[in-house]
Amino acid sequence: MRDETTADTFGMSGGGGIAEGYVMAGDAAxxxxxxxxxxxPDGNAIIHEVELAEPFTEGRAPVAAVAVDLMGSLATRERSAGRRVIDELLHV
Known part of the structure; x- marks a missing residue:
């Protein structure tokens, strides 16, 4: 959420102390x-491996991917933000 546009989309801000990003499958190691x-499991870095490069061609995670990740959060605020954005994307 350090990116202002992403933060605005989800109604959140950065500063949680966790770094999260995406790499192509096989590149995490x-x-x-x-x-x-x-x-x-208690660390502060999360690396998601993905198999499709097309959505990431601009060097950033698609909003839908971020929303799905947030929906899996244990934190109510993040989970709710992800669900809200997915609902908005589905009903555009």
């Missing part, structure tokens, strides 16, 4: 090695 990351 190389990224983890490059940055010295280790698997930790």
């Amino acid at each position: 190389a990224l983890a090695n490059a940055f010295g990351l280790v698997e930790d």
